[in-house]
Every structure is written in structure tokens, then in C-alpha cells.
Amino acid sequence: MAERKVELKVFRYKQGQTPHYDTYNVTVDENTTVLVALQDVRRDQDTSLILRHSCHHASCGTCGMRINGQEQLACVVKVLELGTPTVVVEPLQNAPLISDLVVDMAPFYDRYNTPEMPYIRASEFWPKTDLPDGIAQYTRYENCLECGLCVSACPVAGTDSEYLGPAAMAAAARVVAEPRDSDPEFALNWVDNEHGCWRCHVAYECTEVCPSDVNPGEAIMSLRGALTRRKFRRVFGLGK
Numbered sequence: 001m002a003e004r005k006v007e008l009k010v011f012r013y014k015q016g017q018t019p020h021y022d023t024y025n026v027t028v029d030e031n032t033t034v035l036v037a038l039q040d041v042r043r044d045q046d047t048s049l050i051l052r053h054s055c056h057h058a059s060c061g062t063c064g065m066r067i068n069g070q071e072q073l074a075c076v077v078k079v080l081e082l083g084t085p086t087v088v089v090e091p092l093q094n095a096p097l098i099s100d101l102v103v104d105m106a107p108f109y110d111r112y113n114t115p116e117m118p119y120i121r122a123s124e125f126w127p128k129t130d131l132p133d134g135i136a137q138y139t140r141y142e143n144c145l146e147c148g149l150c151v152s153a154c155p156v157a158g159t160d161s162e163y164l165g166p167a168a169m170a171a172a173a174r175v176v177a178e179p180r181d182s183d184p185e186f187a188l189n190w191v192d193n194e195h196g197c198w199r200c201h202v203a204y205e206c207t208e209v210c211p212s213d214v215n216p217g218e219a220i221m222s223l224r225g226a227l228t229r230r231k232f233r234r235v236f237g238l239g240k
């Protein structure tokens with residue numbers, strides 16, 4: 001397998017220090033991901049480099065970062081496929097920076113983990129599961145990895161610290177579409193304000209970067225539609 005030398009220009013920050021970039025030369029082959037290249041740097045060149053990861057296969061959502069300016073999961077981005085002699089690696093935006101490539105995800109989780117609308121993880125159905133009578137097919141409602149890429153890419157999240165954000169509103173749209181034990185009216189009320197679905201600029205950067213086909217931009221538009229229909233029903237006395 002052909003090996004090549006590539007430069008990694010990595011954002012560095014330690015508490016109390018001035019942020020800067022460090023550049024590392026790494027040897028990669030066609031299968032080397034950005035995450036593996038960073039781990040090689042940490043193992044062979046600089047043990048102080050801090051990054052976060054777990055699964056290595058686009059499942060846990062913990063390795064999100066900006067690679068050449070684009071939010072991505074570092075574990076599935078091949079270095080050579082980027083096609084640049086220097087690969088710039090930076091932490092996600094719109095989240096408090098802890099160190100180097102690691103941001104604090106607590107505000108992201110807190111945003112939509114309310115008692116009234118707890119965030120419920122995916123229920124995945126095995127494709128061979130027998131379908132109950134009257135059900136033509138299962139719809140998988142929850143693909144979100146909680147990676148935060150959408151929030152990092154969102155220009156509104158960068159200017160409004162109270163903005164609910166694309167992932168949270170995608171979760172709310174799921175509650176409206178498929179409530180289970182949650183209250184769809186609570187979800188609609190929750191997003192019906194100047195920091196909710198009406199604040200979105202409809203630029204769909206969130207959808208662009210989402211690695212899991214959640215399509216938060218479309219989910220936000222569905223919330224606007226549901227709120228508009230609710231308003232008409234109320235104005236014309238057609239119920240809730």
C-alpha cells in the first residue's frame with residue numbers, strides 16, 4: 001500500500017494559554033483516517049494532544065471536529081481523500097472549548113434533555129422483524145448520533161447562545177411526528193419562540209454536515225408547518 005507524507009496542522013489550546021496551531025508530519029496510506037493520523041501523532045510525537053473518540057466507525061458521535069473547515073467525524077475521513085498536502089484540524093464551534101480538539105458537550109445535551117421532553121435514543125428494528133398487522137413498514141425516527149456537527153456548522157448557533165439548535169429541534173420534530181410517551185404540544189410550545197424554529201435561517205448547513213441523515217433543516221421546517229397548522233386550527237375554531 002503506497003504511503004505518503006502529509007502535514008497535519010492542528011489547533012492547540014490549554015487552559016490559560018494562547019491558542020495556536022502545531023504542525024506535524026505524518027505518514028499515511030489510503031486507509032488512514034484523520035482520527036488514526038491524530039492518534040499516531042499522540043503516540044509518536046506529542047502525548048499532550050487531546051482528542052476524543054470511541055467507536056472508530058461513525059457510530060458513537062464523539063470524534064466530531066472541523067477538518068479543512070468542514071464539520072466531520074474524524075474516524076471516517078480518509079486523509080488522502082481530502083487531497084490537500086496540509087490538513088487543518090480544529091475543534092467544533094459553538095461549544096465551550098476544553099482543550100485542543102475537545103469541546104464541552106454538556107450544553108448540547110442539556111438543550112433538549114428536559115423532564116417534559118426527555119431525549120430518547122434510537123429504537124432500531126431488525127430488518128427481518130415480523131411486521132404487526134396493519135403496519136406496512138417501520139420508519140426509523142432516530143438517527144441522531146449526538147455528535148454536535150450540526151450545531152457547530154449552524155450560523156445562528158454562533159450568534160444566539162439561546163438558540164435551541166438543529167439537533168434539539170430535530171428531536172422535537174420527532175416527538176411531534178411520533179410522540180410515544182412524550183407530549184407533542186410541549187415540543188411545539190418549546191420551539192415556538194424567537195430562539196426556536198422561527199430563528200432558523202433555512203440555510204441547511206446543519207443538514208449538509210449531518211453524518212446520519214437526520215436532516216435537521218427539514219425537521220425545523222416541519223415544526224414551522226405544524227405550528228402554522230395549529231394556529232389556523234385555533235383561529236378558525238377547529239380544535240387544538
Ligand code: SF4
Pocket residue numbers: 153154155156157165166199200201202203204205206207216217220
Ligand atoms: S437550517 Fe437553521 S438550524 Fe440548520 S444550520 Fe441553517 S440556521 Fe442553523
Ligand code: SF4
Pocket residue numbers: 143144145146147148149150151166167170206209210211212213214215216
Ligand atoms: S442531527 Fe446529525 S449532525 Fe446533528 S447531532 Fe444529530 S447526527 Fe449529529
Ligand code: FES
Pocket residue numbers: 053054055056057058059060061062063064073074075076
Ligand atoms: S469515533 Fe465514534 S463516531 Fe468517530
